[in-house]
Amino acid sequence: MMFSDNEKISLRQLQCLIISNFTGIFMILLPFYLFMPSAEGSVLSLIISFALGGAVIFALLLAAERKNKRKNTAALKALCLFLFAKTALVNGSYMALAQQAVSVFLLKGQYRFAMAALMAVFAFFICRRGIEPRARLGEITAFILLVSLALVFILVFYECDIRELKWGLSADSRTFGTAVKALLLFSGGEALFFILPYVSRKKGEVKKSALTAFTLLGAITVLLLSEALCVFGLNEVTAKKWPVLQMMKSISFPALLLERQDVLFMGMFIAGICMFAAFTVGSMAVYAEKIFSKANRNISCLASALVVMVCTVFFLNENTLHLVLNAAMALNAFSLAVAFIYIIVWGDVG
């Protein structure tokens, strides 16, 4: 049977999952981090960061492809326990930042708890049925995101001052450091390793598909970020907390019949955040199932959703923002390292 309940996704669905899971969150958080002290060299840092990210993914998948894999249950459980906690803290904090942006734009900064709860319910709802429905939703969401972002890019393009791009591409001493930090801040590559058992594939195809999707994701992010820099200019863009979102306010398109189109385009970001929430809960549920081998999927998804919701609501505020970001960087670096070690030494996640 072609569409059987075999818990397998196609390579195209894997690509769409990569795009839909990260596009929304990257658009909101990457500019926030890269433009924070100064926008100089930001675009170049982003390009380097994506190139490094691609290399990391390639290395990870290359290591995962090797034969004669072994399974070390104790090591795997320890790794998954760490990844569960890390994903909850880091992704929960990112979701909090993203929800903050949406709340400010659409709800005057209110309803933060309700938003977190609703996202958690959504993530639970889609994840409890396994990876297949999430992959299908990913296909549709990726299409919506790509079309909407292309539309945003075109609609804003005429307001760009292309000369401002030179600041974004100028290299200085901190460019490479920023790129590495950005990579560490958003590296969740080890989650990909745990998705691999669900991908129906031939050898070598996953690398190609994952890298294609990652390149596309990088290209969109770089284009939108560059556009934000060109629209606001070097000085103004630094003062903006969510430049890509704020850039959409300048969209003026009479045929859309609405006064402000940015609110309409926020829908795609909400879709992106929802997919990120689903990715978070889905990954955590997989980790939970590895830790407790007899775990029921409903319970593991419910527990994961609750933990993420708590992390989203309680850990992040204006005072803890920098602390959380630095902690995220360290945790991501460590998780990537231990995941690599596990993959190289044993390689089988079951």
Add this chain to the structure above:
Amino acid sequence: MRLFDSFDENIQYLKNTFKGCDDIVFKYFKASDERCFMVYTDNIVDGAVIEEAVLTNLMFRVREGDGESLEERGIAVGEVEESVDFEKIIDAVLLGDTAVLAEKSKAAFIISTKGWPSRGVPETETEMTVYGPKDAFTEQGSINTVLIRRRIRDTALKVKRMKCGRRSKTDIAVMYMEGIARDEVAAEAIGKIESLDVDMIIDSGYLQQFMEGNSLSPFPQLQLTERPDKAAAALYEGRVVIVVDNSPFVLIVPAVLNVFFQAAEDYYERWEIAAFLRVLRFAAAFAAATLPGFYIALTVFNPNMIPPSLALKIAAGRGNVPFPTIIEVLIMELAFELLREGGVRLPSPVSSAIGIVGGIIIGQAAVDAGIVGPMVVIVVALAGICSFVVPNNAMVSAIRLTKYFIIIMSSFMGMFGFCMSLMFILAHLCTLKSFGFPYMYPFCSGSENDYTDFKDSIIRKPLYMMKKRPVFAKFTQSKRMKGR
């Protein structure tokens, strides 16, 4: 239970079984010198067949030694079966067949004499078209299979007959094109019907609910149609058709979201207009579900999105309205639902009057009285009209229900709630499957059939471009047309 050796005992058993059933007719007669006994149900048999082809032959034309068995000697009916099983004989009698017991025969003859009242082949009422055939299925299952068979003169069309319902013993025919339909889909359909242990199947709607994968979903996962041409086309596509006796609607499986937006007429008209109507239907369905919720999100939470001139008009219209927007919308929506429900139950001349009275007079009176604003009336009416554009009633009902979910979410959290409700609905649709096929196909998993099914989705491309069968057909039979 098997027949007794004694002729009289058999008669006694049958009489006892049918005791109190005044519609059962018992008749003794003699064929040559052999004592015979006939039993049938009154009014659901063809009296002429019984008189001419059975009784007259047996009573007056049969001479002993003409042939070996009674059937060969005198029953001039094509479909005759011998049976020694009481249960089978009784079931057959209740279905309109006639059972004849002869003194010297060890088995009873079940003669096909079905001839129950029928309203003939009616015209379509729920899926009307300007072009294309006008005939529709009827309550008689045998006629329905004929209506399909007439359109498919191919021995590959297989009909599997079965009964469902412990007491109703409803005749069900599962039809599929051997070699084109996927074996696993036909087997799943047959298996689901066979495994059903239920008292009665009164209509195909019953079977639909029992066969759905997710019965809690408002979205239909089996397609109901009253059009034989639609059923025949579905068979050519590799889908499976289930004909239920006593129901003028047949079931088609698998049914994904896309097929509910395909009308029969789409293929009888030129592709340009068909494609336009298809886009219109999808847009209308989206508007029908989202328009009231979107209105609430905009006016209550994000009025800065509305152009000032329009915002002023809405505000002026709402000036005297004492209710919040959500209540205002719900009042109108419920009024609209009542009108719709009332219209369905009443005879058509009265229902049109109800529509006029409700739509124009009450709507205008409500606005004049300041109970609702004129913009809400427009929004609700527009959403209602949009829902009528969808060519499948079950899908319309699903859209009606999801509309309330969107209204509630939008009224709590504005545009965020609106977007989240859409995500929830989309996620729900992505979890659904119909006989193994993702409900959102071809919008997701489209790569499984090289995206060719997009040619018959939101846009209906020219027929000559649809060279391949949809994904429902076997891969080996995917080509339905040679290149042009």
